[in-house]
Structures are given as C-alpha cells and as structure tokens.
Amino acid sequence: MTPDLESLRRKVEAGERLSAAELEALREAAQGSAGPTLWLAVAHALINAEADREALPLLERLRRDFPNDLQVRLGLARGLLGLERHGDAEAALGEALALSPGDPEALKVLAVLALRRGETARARAHVAQVLERDPFDAEARLLKEELEAVALPAPPRAEEQVLRPEFNAALAAALRRAGVAFRRQGRDVLVRQAGGEVARIDVASLFAAYDGGRQALGAYVEGLAARLGGLDTGWREDPAAWMAKLRPVLRPAGFEAQAVGALSRPGPTGLEVFYVLEDAEYVRYLPASRLGPAGLTAEAVDRAAWQNLEAHPAVVRPAVLDRGEVGLAETFSGMWVLAEGDGHDGARLLTAEQRRRLVLHAGEAPLRVSLGRREYVLLCRESDASECEALARLGHAPDGIPGLFRLTAEGLSPASPASPR
Helix, strand or coil, X not given: CCCCHHHHHHHXXXXXXXXXXXXXXXXXXXXXXXXXXXXXXXXXXXXXXXXXXXXXXXXXXXXXXXXXXXXXXXXXXXXXXXXXXXXXXHHHHHHHHHHCCCCHHHHHHHHHHHHHCCCHHHXXXXXXXXXXXXXXXXXXXXXXXXXXXXXXXXXXXXXXXXXXXXXXXXXXXXXXXXXXXXXXXXXXXXXXXXXXXXXXXXHHHHHHHHCCCCCCHHXXXXXXXXXXXXXXXXXXXXXXXXXXXXXXXXXXXXXXXXXXXXXXXXXXXXXXXXXXECCCCCCEECEHHHHHHHCCCHHHHHHHHHHHHHCCCCCEEEEEXXXXXXXXXXXXXXXXXXXXXXXXXXXXXXXXHHHHHHHHHHCCCCEEEEEEECCEEEEEECCCHHHHHHHHHHCCCCCCCXXXXXXXXCEEEECCCCCCC
8 A cells, every 4th residue: 555645744744764665655756746845855754764864965956956945955954964064054054044034943953053062142042033933932942941051150069958948948037037028929039128119039040049059058048138138129210210111010909918019000800000110030010109209199100101011012923722832823823822021911902002903913803811821911702612712721820810801992801701602
C-alpha cells in the first residue's frame, strides 16, 4: 500500500524518522512536483534520519532554483546547523530575514546562536522582536527565561546552605525588626514605606540574588530589610513627573486590604480602580497621602491616569485557547486577546480608543471578557457559545479577577450565567 502523502509530511514536520519505503514514496511524489515543498520535505526527512550531508546538496539546489522561498532558506539553515557550520547557517538565516523581515523562526535560531557565543544582548534583541509579534510564542518565552538566568552572575557557593523557607522566615523577621510593614502575597512581598507607598517585590528574585553568596544569612536579610524599608518608590519626584506616568488598573473587590493606603475608587461591576506608576520592575500604587502635599485631588489623578492610558491602546490580536493555554491565531478565530504585558489591559477596555479598535475586529455586538490573568485580557462575542464556554473553563490566576464580564458601549457589567444565544 502506498503511504499517504499527507501523513508522511506530518511525520516529517514532527521530526519523526521515515522508513526506507516511506522516504522512497516521498521522493517519488517530489519527482512529479513543480514547487519546492515536497523536495523540502525530503530534505527534512533526511535531516531527521541524521543524513545531513545527503540533505545539504538538495537544499543548496533548492536555494538555487527557488531563490525567493523563505522555507527553503530556513531548511538550508537547519541542514547547515546539523553539520555545525554555524557561520553559514547564520548567513542563510540572514537571507531568510531579507525575504521576510521579522520572521520569528529565523530570529529564534539566531538568538540561540548568539546565546551560544555569549552575545546575550544580541540574543535578547532577537527574542524581544519575536515576543513583540507574538507574546505567547512558547519557544521565545523559554529563550527569554534562559537569557534572564544567564543575566544573573553565578557567585561562588556559600559555606552556609540556606533553603528557601529558611530564607523567607529570616527575611520576615528582619523586616519586623526594622519596623517595615509588609505582607506576603503569593511569591511576592508587599512592602509599605513610611509615606504609605506600597512596593511589590518578587521574593524568588531576592532569594536567587542571595543564593551562593558569601555573606551570612542574618547580615544579608538585615541589609535587605533596610534597603526595602527605604526603597524610593518614585513619589518623591515632582508631582508633574509622576502624574505623567500614572496608569489606572482594575482590581477585585476587597483589594484595598492588600494595597493598604493606596488611592482607589469604585470601578464598574464591583471592581475597584487603583493608580500605579508605570514601571517595568514592580507595581507601585499611588498612596492617598501624596495628594495633599502635591496639591492634587482624587478627581485630577483619576482624569490624568485615564488620559495617559487612552494614549496607549493595546493591539487587538486573534487568539486561540488550547487546553488552557493561550496562543495567537494567524487569522480570525472567534477570540481576541489584549496582551501588552504591562498589567493595564483590563483598564484599557474602558477607554474610547480601545473600544474603537475592538469594534473594528469584533463588531458592535456585546463581548464576553475574561480578566483572570493580569498579563492579558481575552474576549469573544457573547453570541459565540463555544468560545464563551472556553473562557469559562479557563478560570483565573490567584492575582487575577474571577468571573466573566460583559463589555458593551456602556462599559463592563457582570456576564449572565445563562448560556449565550
């Protein structure tokens, strides 16, 4: 029986090794084809079988015959990498980018090559380009994590071996001794400064910075507590400077117990609006105590924060949900995502420019909204039963907002528990 051609191509794409009969069937099919697709599949099948040297002449012929084909360039780069001809592979990837600027597959391979050479800045630039185009690209996110790990120098091992729970307990005790008000929240510690400011610090990063250090644990956490207690959260700047950086964020009801002293107001459908200083490292809530000395009112702060956010709408992208994982779709999928990664996407739903952009993609019909992750917002049409069910199954993260919402021209409201029609 002749093997099914499509099944052979799927096996090749999955990296599986073909049998001799399957490879011969693929070659015969390629003989009668006009384009490069099937011959490229033959080349990849040879590479899967570790026959890179046999694949390379075929790939070079394809490059000569099809000089404007992106996949041929990527295949050639793969074959060259298999032969450890990294310089030639990089040249082929450069040709791929000339054909398709910003191609994510080429950029990811270039990032790996740069990382191997120790060129971390270059690798980061390549990965950043990929994630700007697709924030959910799993390979790029793994590369980003690897680069972040590389960025942390590995200090010499300490004689004193400290486990994470011991570190957490020692830090908490040091903060109490220093008179620093704090609260643990998941993997973060919320630290309140004397002026009422609240800073969110990642405890895992503090432990990673200590791990392997030569300083004794007690001395280290004492110094850390002193620094956290005196942390400059940015509110000492001229009020005009931090007013320009203010953004509104949506939080669930009762969040004021976590952001003690922070300015807030009631938001739509039982949510609360808080105000944060735009910052890439940690969340800094505006203390209510800062308004009086700055000569500001809560209304002025609210107005400035929303005006700032209005000027920075998110890109509306088609998305898919697959087993609880969010990914970008190539074309219309019935679901959309806002994923600027700054924590403000939920609040963006209440801005005029963001609503205008959503209407261009999804129309005027009511939308079902999930605010369950701070990193992104997912939306679908309320009339799309299957997508609404997928959103309901997604649930929410510990720091996300539970439940689903309805977005119309009038704003956010609770989603009806009844099935969409």
